[in-house]
Each structure stands twice: as C-alpha cells, then as structure tokens.
Amino acid sequence: MTATQPDDTHLMGGEGLDVGTLNLMLEALGDFVEQELPADRQLQLDHDDVCPEDTVRAMSGDALGVNLVFVPEEYGGMGGGAFDSYRVCERMARFDIGLATAVFATFLGSDPILVGATPAQKETWLGRIASDGIVFAYGATEPDAGSDLGALRTTATPVVEDGAVTGYRITGRKQWISNGSIADAVTVLALAPGGPSWFVVEKGTPGFSSSPPEDKHGIRLSNTAALVLEDVLVPVEHLVGGVEGRGLVEAQQVFGYTRLMVAAFGLGGGWSALDRAIDYSQQREQGGAPLARKQGYTHKLVVPHAVRLEAARAIVEETATRIDAGQGADGALNTEGAIAKYMATEAGNAAADAAIQAHGGYGFTRPYVVEKIRRDVRITTIYEGTSEIMEMTVARDRWQAHLKSRGAFYRDAATALDALHGTHPDVGAGTAALASRCLAEVLEACRTGRLTRNQHVLLRLGELVCAVETAAAFARKAAAAADGTLADKADRRFDAAALATMSRVFAREAALRVADDGVRWVVGAADAPASGGAVDAAALAAALPLDAVRAAQAGLVTDLDRVADVLYARTS
Template sequence: MAGLDTQTLNMVLSTLQKYAERELTNAYLLELDYKDEFPHDVLQALYGDVGLHLLFIPEEFDGMGGGAYDIYRISEVMAGIDLGIATGVLATFLGSDPITVGGTPEQKAHWMGRIANEGLLVAYGATEPQAGSDLGSLKTKAEPVIEDGKVTGYHITGRKQWISNGGVAKIYTILANAPGGPSWFVVEHDAEGFTKGKPEDKHGIRASNTAALFLDNVYVPADRLVGGVEGQGLVQAQAVFGYTRLMVAAFGLGGGWAALKRTIPYSQVRIQGGAPLSQKQGYTHKLIVPNAVRLEAARSYIEWTAERLDGGEPDLQTEGAVAKYLATEAGNKAAEDSIQAHGGYGYTKEYMVEKIKRDVKITTIYEGTSEIMEWTIARDRWQLHLKTRGAYYNDWAARLDKVHRTEPYNGAAAAAMALRALAVVLERCRIDRLTRNQHILFRLGELIAYAETAAIFAERVQSHPTTAIPLDVATRQAMARIHARDAALKVADEGLRWAIGAGQTDPNLAGSLNLPGIYQAQAGLIEDMDFVSKKLNEAFPAE
C-alpha cells in the first residue's frame, strides 16, 4: 500500500493543527477574507515549516510520498482551517500532477526536485474562458519550432481562466494543442510573453489567488513537453481525476464539518422556549443530524476509494466522482444550514459560518461541477448496467444481504433495497430509452451516488471505523441506517417520478420498486435521529 505510516501521518496532522491554532486565528482568517488577500507568508510556512507540499511528492524526488488516504486526511483538516489556503495547496498538487503522471524520468527528477527543495508554488493551466472543464474544446495552441528538421521548442499562444495560484505560482503546467494533439508543457512564471490577469474578486475562498493567464507566442524548449511525446495531455489529465476529485471531496467534508462543529455547540447554549435548541427535534433533526449523516456517508466512500487507490487499483474516476459529488453537496448544505441554525447571527460576517458557506460552495464547482459529476457517474454506471445485463447492482444487493445477516444494525438491508430499486429504474430506462432525456441521465447520477454511498457506509461502518471524527461505532451505525433509509426512499420515489415523467410504460413500476417495503424500512428513523443528535452533542460540547 502506498502512503505514510500512521505515526508520520499523525505527526504531520499534529504539526499542521498546532500551526493553525497559533497563527491562523479566526480574526486573521476573517481579515484575509475581508481584504481579499493571498497570504504568501502562510503558504511559505506551510511549505517550509510544515513541509505540506512534500506530501504530494514521491520519496525519490525528496518528497514524503503520501498516498490518497494521507491526501484525504490532510485535505479535510486544511479545509476545516480555511478553504482558501487549502486551495493554494491543492493547486500545487494539481499543477505538478501532469509531471508526476506523464513526465519522463529526467523531467520528474528536475521539476519535482525543484518543487520539493525550493517550495515552489505551482499552477494547473487547463481551464479556458469558453470551454470550462471541457478539455476537448481546447483553444490554446502550441506551434513547433523546427530547426534542421528537428523540433527544438514550441510557441504557445492562448488564454487560461480561473487558474488557482494563477498570479503567484513560479511554475505552470499548461495544456495546449500541439500538432499531435493536446499536450502538457511546463512554463516558468517569467517566460517572455507570459502575463497574468488581476486576481478575481470571488464570492468565497478569498485567501486563494485566482487569475487568468495570457500566453502570447511564449517560447518553451522541447524538453518542456511533458513526456516528450505530443498528444498525451487528455490521457494524463484523466489519470489524475481519481486523486484530485478525492481531494476536493475531502475539502467539502472538511468545510461541512467546520460549520457543524460551530453549530452543534451553539445549539447547546442558545435558549429558546426555556430549553436549548440542542433539545429540540425541529432544529436538530432538520439542520444538524441529516448533514452530519451525509458527511459521514461521504467519508466512508472517500476512505474506501482512497484505500483502493493506494492499493494500486486503476480507473477509479467514477468512484472519485461519486465521492466528490456527495461530499461537496453535503458540505455545501451543511454550511448553508449552519447559517440558518445560527439565525440572524449566522448571516453576519462576524460568525465564521457565513464565511465557510461562501468558501465551501466552490467545491461543487471546481475540478468538475456537480452536474459534470452527475453525468460522469451516470454514464459510467449506465455502461456497467448494460454490460452486466442488470446484474451489477442486484449482485451488490445480494452481498449486502449477507452483511445484514452478520451485522444487522449497519443499515445493510435498507441499502440493499436502494440498490435493487436502482437496478429496476436503470432497466426501465433501458427498455423505454429514457436516457434520451439528458435530465433523466443526470438524475440517475444523483440516485447512484446516494445508493452507492449507502452501500459502502453499511459495509464498512463496523469493520472499518474511522479515526477522523470522535463518534463511536454505535453512533455511526445509526448514521448508516439513516442514510440507507434516505437512499432507498430517494431512489424509489424520485426514480418513479422521473421515469413516469419521461414516459415509461410499465403499469406496475411502483410495485417493482418495493415502495411499501422501503416505507416500512423507515421504522425507527426518529429514534435513530434522536440517538445521533445526543451523541453529536456529547462529541462537540460547548466550551
């Protein structure tokens, strides 16, 4: 398995948290946000004193060789401190990835060694003004310079938009169309003809630097072509999505919990009607418990995906998309509900939940919007459904039946209902060709994300307890049951709605989805929510 040993990871986490407690106070972070200021000194300290950038660099290039699990843990903690600063760290990881994935041995040794030893900020130059995340619509051009019949360099011309670290990086990886196809090039910050736009005035993550890049006939030597072969750019970009989307998923997780960790203690001291809000179901069961449940379901899926990546398993882009989709949507909702939970106070800039909400929203946008995630999930799992002739989710449900027999309190039975209902909806979409409607395909992506996270949460809640949050196994089992019930009802109810809305032809579809059984499975829901609410208050007491 790739990655750090537990002792080293805990040391890095402890060093990071101690630095944040000492230097990154709420007052300082709010000041950065107000001034829209990129904190160069903080990034230098995180790289120089904490060595955070070394986590992403292989040991042979003077790095620490962290794995996907380590990246998730560090990313969650960073996001819980400040998502803007975390984004500056993400940008260096993302910017160096084309070299890590596709560089020649010489390129890796040179550039990764420089990033490690000089603590250089890096930026990833892929997104363009009119293309967004559609890398296939690339406009930036790389024209070869030929001398004596040999390519000696390239002139790059084009524009990049929404580039994190765009105005502050020292090294840029730029995606451009060469004659052989899309290719990555390494461009240094002071190259002639390379200019940067003013920092974007953003809604959130204002401690990060985001700027446009302008390349006007910028010359780079041929040895700056990543991998030394043209046309490998899109393959190299796709190869890192499993990791980078997992990192952004952890940002959503960390941001959502940062909001809840303020809201839960607040509910204990805010008195309404003679009792604290923490004792009122109308408050806790709407604004706190569902958000904590979704976040922990997302965590389970993130950890499952990270372990598979560290085990060397390829082609986990779909799992990365599921993790990013649920974790960032859950984090965004948790932050929004935390404003509501604080009432008028939450709407003021004095309270950190207002800033967290503005910050965490970006996680549903960058590294692929939630809508792109829905499409990616649905497209890939649709192919699996067709390839297995509908067996994929039914077989998974059968495995969950076995889990339920040995571990009956994990929510596996309800998760199995969600998967079987999902298989029915997918098959009905195949028979009636409902995926001709784009909206149906996107909604399938959402339903798949809920069903799969419910299944993984149920499978792992007891056998793989997390150490990242202070909740015992019994509490997480109750959370898994809540999420499984929610997923089953969501898949069956919304699947039926959209299938009928798109013109499905089965008069007995509602019966095939087992709606009566799914409704019956909701028994005990309020009791579980009461238990989770109580345990959250114990885990996060007011000071």
C-alpha cells in the same frame, strides 16, 4: 531526453505514510495554521480579498513542509498516498478552503509531471517542490471551454531548427487558475500538432503574464487569476514526457484521485460549519432550554447533515483505500472519485447553509464565520468538475454497467448487501440492499422505455446512483468498525455504534429517494416525445419493493435521537 510512457502508478499503490507520521503532520498542520491564520486575520484577509502568499509559501517550506506529502520519496518527498492526502486536505479545509486550495494547487499543477514526465523532468520539478517549496499552478481551464478539456484553443507551435524540434511557442488564455498570480511555474495544456500536450511554463518567461486576481464570491484567501500566453517560447525539454498528444489521457488518469481531494474540502468545510452550529446551540437558549435540546432544531439543522457528511466520508475513504491498493491506474476509479466528490461537496454545502440558519441572525454576520465558510465551500461543487459533470460521469458509467450486465450490476450489489445484513443486521445494509434493488428496476424501466435520451433523466439517475453506492459504502464502513477492521488511518470521531446508527439513517434516505424519485422520473419521462418508447408505470411500481422501503423507515426518529446524543455527548 528520452521520452517515456506515463507512470500509471503515481501515488496509486503503496501504503503511504505510517499512522504516526500522518497524525504528526495533521497535528503540526493544525498548530501552524492556528498560529498563522487566527480567525480575525482570516476574516480580514477575506474582507480585503488578499491571498496570504507568505503563509502559503511557509506551509511548503521548512516551517511545515506539507507539500512533501504529495511528492514521492525518490524525489525528496514523504510519498503520501491517497488516504494521507485526503486527511491532509480535509484538515486544511477545516481552517480555510481558500488556503487549502492554494496548497493543493501545487500538487494539482505537478500532477501531469507525476503522471507523464520523464525521470529527468521529475527530478527537476518534483525535486524543486520538495527542496525549494516552489509553488505550482494547473493551467487547463479556458474561458470558452469550462470543464471540456477537449475544447481547448491554446496552441503550441513547434520551433524547428536544423530539422529538429527545439522548442514550442504557446499562445492562448487560461481562466480560473488557482495560484495564477503567485505560481513559480505552471503546467499548461496546449494543442500541439500531435494533440493536447502538457508544458511547463516558468514565471517570468517573456510573453507569459497573469491578469489581476478575480473578485470572487468565496475562497478569497486563494489567488485566482487568468493567464495570458502570447507567443511564449519554451524549450522542448518542457514538453511533459517528451511526447505530444498525451495531455487528455494524463488528465483523465488522475480525476479519481484529484476529485477525492476536493471531496475532502467539502468534508472539512461542512464539518467546520456544523461544529460551530453544535457549539452555538449548546449556548443559545430559547423557551427556557438550549437549542441543543430541541428536536425541531437538531433534527433539521444538525443531525441530517452530520449523517450525510459521514456517509460521504465512507465513500471517500473506501475509494482512497482502493487507489492506494493500486486499483486507480489508468483512471479506473474515476467514477468512484466522481461519486465521492459529488456526495461530499453537496453535503458540505448543505451543512454550511444549515449552519447559517442554525445561528439565526448571527449566522448572517461575518464574525460568526459560518457566513464565510458557506461562501468558501460553494466552489467545491464547481471546480475540478461541476456537480452536473459528476452526475453525467457517474450516470454514463453505471448505465453502461447496467446494460453490459443485463441488469445484474445493482442486483448483485443488493445480494452482497443482504449477505452483509446477515452478519451485521444493525448497520443498515438490508435497507441499502433495498435501495440497490430499486435502482436496478428504475434503470431497467429507463432501458425499456429508452428514457435516457432525456439528458435530465440521465443526470437524475446519476444522483440516485451516488446515493445508493454511498449507502453501501457506509454500511461496509460501519461493519468494519464493528469488526475492528477499520483502516488504520480512518477518521475516528465516531465509534462503531454511532456509525451503525448513522448508516441506518442514511440507508433509509437513499432507499426512499430512489423509490420515489425513480418512479417520478420514469413516469415523468414516459410521455415525452424524446423517449421514443412506452413505460408500464404499474409494472414498475409492482417491481419496486415499495412496501419494504416504507417499512424500513420504522425507527428513524429514534435513530435521529441517538445521533443527536452522540453529537452532543449526552447519555440521554
């Protein structure tokens, strides 16, 4: 077997499926899941804490073949790109995030093979996924390591015969493994003499076992179990790529992509819950009128969450487009993927929580489903990197960008948004530019005061970065919709006018958050012993365009009314 360097172009470059094929897959997926997993069966499986393995395997078999979207054409798949995968993942999550997790786990498990395997290994394992529908799992997380893949303790000891390595003996434990009990094969990250490396371990290998499935808060239709490896012997051909020590590099290369798929789960779960709240509010009357006609209901429990979900979609779609254009090689879009995951999963959680409130007492009961969705969507802020890891990832990268550009990074972004405002004055780009300028000033105040020595301040900066860059992406999407240049495969639930209105609402929120929270944390950290520097609060307040940010809030309630009209398909 010949060793090879990682294939940095896996699913990162190329248009993927054509629009017609994607739409057919989405339609077939919806029909299949509705038939196989009606609401009453979902609720019963959730109650019994049972993974519908038959359905998971049928989805990857001849009955549907959803697994083919994630496999390149040369290995028998359909060669879907990031945009295709996001649309498929969101559609699955709209039905059940546990089921979506089980299907996605096969892709995630095969990802080290896609990135770093030899041609022969790809032919073997990807070919089996495509032709036989085998189920994979991704064995990276460990009981004591969590999101820190570099802290792994699972070891791979070479077996040497006649001076040559013929295999490895793997010993260790893996925790929180999706498909852990049902997978036919697992990619396991283990510490070899040359460094962290990926190995393929097949079910039934002596010494390889799984613990009983976890009794989880949510996604109970997903099988999640710990894996135990006790002196498990695998042949040298199962070392992915035939080279030791590339495991962490290969994992980092695809975070931008895989986190985008979890972001799609947040969108799917959030909208599934919110649509139920919208339907309920049109049927439920109080005080002689439907709840749907009451601002106190719609403008708190429905409209803001629809706006945040669609804002998150904008950064998801923009990042997916860039990945498919080949910009995601070597993990180049990991930060954008982290922003998308953070915004979509936090928005999905908030929307599902509001949907319970929107149903009143009924929302707290199982038959109305939103209670289950809320439990399911919660995991999206935890797996594939917690929200806190996302905040740190984003903050560190953009802090370095601010320093290297001498403060120009977000000022230049604001200039570009001002130009967009000049051609599209109704998409919120001008307000997004205010948010970007505020962020530049906040970051500079943190630099002069050395405030990022406070970890909490750094994480809060990450949160603000996410809001600002999402507002910018939303404005760009709204402008593209107005110009008729929206991506062919983009979600089209809302027309250009609706997207412009939503973008204005979100830009206002982002600008106010950065201005208020930025001042709060800069001033709040200035007196802390760890800061080691002084901050001129008055100078920061003078540098921030606070009056312009407040003035930009004008028209907010009118725009909330307009969004409500769109969501409820009413003309007045």
